[in-house]
Each structure stands twice: as C-alpha cells, then as structure tokens.
Amino acid sequence: MFITLLLLAVPTVALRVLGVLGVARFATWQVCAAHGLAFMLLMTGAAHFAPASVTAIPNHDDLTAMVPSFIPFPDFTVYATGVLEYLGALGLVLERFRRPAGLALALMFVLLLPANIHAAVDHISFHGDPATPLWFRVPEQLVYIAVALFAALGVASKTRATVAAT
Template structure:
C-alpha cells in the first residue's frame, strides 16, 4: 500500500502571498528586537511584510502565471489582459508606497480598495475552479478570509502612530531634508 503525500503546490490552502506576508513580517519584527529602529513595532513589520507581498504578487501579473490571472477577470469586464497589467502596476506601486512614510497611510487605504475591486476575481476562481501557477483553486471561503485579513492589516497599518515611523523625521543640523 502506498501513500501519497501532497506537495505544497497541491494544497489549495497554501497561499503564497500569505506565506510571504507572515515570513517577512516575523523576520522584520525579529530585526526590531535586535535594535533595528524601523522594525521595532508590529505595525511597521506588517507594513514591510505587506510591501514584500505586493511586490511578489505584482510579478505574477507579468510572468508565466499571467494567463491564469487573465482568466480570473470577470467576463463582463473588457480588456482582461490590460486589467491584469494595470493591477500588477498598482500592486508594485503600492509596495513602494508602503515603504514611504509620507504616503504609507494613503497607499495602504488605496491597496485595501484595490483588493476590494479585485475580489470578483476570487469569485470567478472559486466558481470555475481556476488555480494560479498550476496550484488547485483555493476554496472561496478561505480566499475570502485571506482577502479580508489583508484588508484589515492594510487598514491597521494605515492608522497613525508616531512611534512607528518608517523614516526618521529628524534631520541632522545643517543638512537639507530629502524630498
């Protein structure tokens, strides 16, 4: 009798963006415990984790998984390939924006809205059983929970907290501040 062990790519509950988010957030927070100032809070660690996650997911819009993402665009929308391109660019811009203190709050809210706008793709994936990159389709209820988790985390990182600055607000005496 042989047993088959499912690989990670065969597990519909293994969601790459969630793994990236958790790994980078925890690693960043650990750096904070070692004295890295910008990683000294969970809010900043989550912001870094989200930035890495959106950077990684944006790449999927331009690589071998692109055709899968195009299939997820609801049929009612025109130009699905263009939509995938635009959302990929927005995700990458959002990743950068999360790292800039001056725009991190508005970027986090913008990315949360982007996730709401892209949610219908999750419905298509669940209804039609479409996986991305050769993985099986993630069950709708789990996709929904993960998406809600990302939205809540983005909005939490958007909250004002002066003790979690990503960049220093202080400028050395006589130095010109960066713009």
C-alpha cells in the same frame, strides 16, 4: 494555497524580530506589517507580468483567466493591477506615503474580491493545480485588507500622537 499568506507573515515577523533586536525602523508591528505586505506585493506583482512559459509562479494568463467577464479589457486590467501592486508596495515602505498607499491597497483588495470569488466558484486553476476554494480565498483577501488598513492607520495614530505631544 498558503504561500501568499506566508509571503506576508514571514517577512513581517522577521522584521519585527529585527526591531526587537534594536533595528529602529522595525520597532512597531505597523511598520513591519507595511513592509511585509510590500514584500508580498512585489512577489505577487511579478505574476501580473510573467509570460505563459513561467510555471514556477502564476503567470499573466492565469491571472487573466480570473477576471470576471463583466470586467472589460482583462489583459489591461491584470497589467494595471500589477502596476498598482508595485506602486502600493513602494508607498508602504515610504513613511510619507504609507497612509494613502495602505488605504488605496485596502480599496484595491476589496475591488479584487469579485475576481477571487469568480476564480473559486468557476474553479480557475493555476498550472493545472486545483483552484483555491472560496472558504480560503475570501478570508485571505480580508487579511490583506486588514493588514493594509493596519499599516495605514498605524501611521495616522503615530502622527496624532506626535501632534498631541507638541
């Protein structure tokens, strides 16, 4: 249940430690959070394309089961969100695209809330494991929204500070 959060938190903190040790790229929490979220998205994005025979991580069929019935083309939707996760990850690590990527990812995470609620309420499990409860899924999704906005708006603040200084 906490694995996805760890895929975000551990790289973020590790990169910030590198920043403290002098790696200039990771000098701010915003940049580290952007890279940590990108790492998480690369890992979770893989599940969107994993065949049913893969059991180490959730697979495409698991994620398709999460798609509420009012969403058309669930297979396509899962593939599309996987592509969007990869594109979002790429945008987060490229400073030029961090702001639009972070904002777009925050919107995507909001749009994914119905799937997470559906999975919890209808007890959709991955590989027979118990479904993640609603009390965890919704706050977890809110964390991802907050981190995406933090990463995006950190770039905006830096840009405004640079403009103000000139």
